[in-house]
Amino acid sequence: MKNISPILVFIIAFFVSSFTKSGELLAHVDKMLYLKGKIEDKSIIIKIKCYDESTVRYMNYYFEDDKIDHYLEGNLIGNAWQFNSIDNQNAEINLVIKEDKNGIWKGFWREGSNKKIDLILNPIFANPDSKYYSYSQSKELDLYDAYKISIVDLTKTKTEKVSKNFTLDWYLEKQSGIAFFRLHNENKKTSCDSINNVLETLQLSLIQDYYRFNPNRNGLNIESEILYLNENLISFKIISNTTFKTQNPVKVQQLLCLKLQNGQQIDLESIVWFDEKNPKPEANDVSQTYEYRKKVFAPKVFSILNELYPQQMQTSDCNLNKETTWAIPNFILTEKGIQFSFSNSANCSLMDWAIIPYEKLASFLEKKYQLH
Known part of the structure; x- marks a missing residue:
């Protein structure tokens, strides 16, 4: 199998945070139900997924006083839906419901051999006045998760x-x-x-x-x-x-x-720039940025780290001993300097030693950020 192109890795790393969403991508969903009811003195919130291609119904639920997700699977029996806990859950749950009028569902809930508890479920609607509503909108949360965040x-x-x-x-x-x-x-x-x-x-x-x-x-x-x-x-x-x-x-x-001014993530090129002959590329110019990382940044960082930490830089873990590896590091600012690491291995994700002091970078640092 051929190795993945470094430029592809860089592009993925460059853009992945922009496309990461907390919402779930659902394929071929015919219908989603968001319901709320009471089981004795406990409020329960339910989400039921109805897929076009399956007669099985998939249900998530949580209680307001607990908020941890649980999962049931259900099938149509007669004119009612019967949901049961799956094998790897501790409690044996049985929920039977059927649709009534105006979006209301009625049925019963049972845990183990306990008695049946009558249950009425009402639909949940979006509430713009709820707590953390702007968060729910920005993350495109469904009504189930939006309600959870609101409590x-x-x-x-x-x-x-x-x-x-x-x-x-x-x-x-x-x-x-x-x-x-x-x-x-x-x-x-x-x-x-x-x-x-x-x-x-x-x-x-x-x-x-x-x-x-x-x-x-x-x-x-x-x-x-x-x-x-x-x-x-x-x-x-x-x-x-x-x-x-x-x-x-x-x-x-x-x-x-x-x-601090706007809460936005800052890129490495905005903090330190090693190329004295060429200006910084535009922030979204992936190709030019990678060329700089490969030809200028990586050799410079590799050289400084070898000077400071010759023993640690000899290791083949994560290919730290190869110059090209250092084109796409993670970075963080510390009191001592810029610290580098990599996400592809547990051994290299916590490299407390890989710090280049600000004094070593003084002539290359962006002055407006006053790093020292």
Whole structure:
């Protein structure tokens, strides 16, 4: 099999964040039902997918006080739909419903050998006045997930000073344990409204993923850490530790470097530029950017890292000892300098040593960001 072209890898890396959506792509869906009802004192929210090519109905549900997704499958029996839990779920669930008038469904719910509980389900409608409605719209959430996000409660738990001019407010979603920060600039020199909207969106996305149906997942722990902050930029990492029922734990980190002014991700070329003969290409010019990365950036970074870390740079892990590898690294700003890593291997995604100090890059850094 031929190797994948480096330019293709670069293009994918360049554009993937632009096309990533949290919504689910559904093929040949004939009908979607979004319903809400009560099982004794607990509110249940239901989504039923009806596919053209299948007589099976697929149902997700959660309870308001729990919010974790569960899954049932159903078939038409007589004039009613009967849903049952699948084999790998702990509780044996049975739901039987049939359509009544005005979009209302009626039936019963049973867990194990417990008694049947009568159930009336009413349709859910979009509510523009609901909490986090703008998030639901931007992520194109369906009514099922939009309702779930609207009942998420973020509580401010602490405030801490992190620099001369900045403090952090930490907000916690109690059930998931996911805490995330918001920024405040004490001298009012920099408005934090845009960046805080982005930070809220990030936290809601993490919470949404936590509650999404995943029968193989035992637990998910998420932490965030700020690595660099000044009046212009913030760099931080989000570390996710996932434990599973049938496989080894997985640790993943997401690196983010954002402009405080607008909350947008900043690209590497806007921070450091090594080509003294040619101007920077347009931000969307993938071909020219890759040519620069391959011919100028990679050789320069490879040379500096070899000078600073000769022993670590001899390793063949992730082809770190090859110059071409360094054309497409991940990066993050730290107090010491620019840190590089790669996503294609666990060994190379957490390379705490691969830092080029700002002093080494002084003549190549974009001065307006005041990196030091």
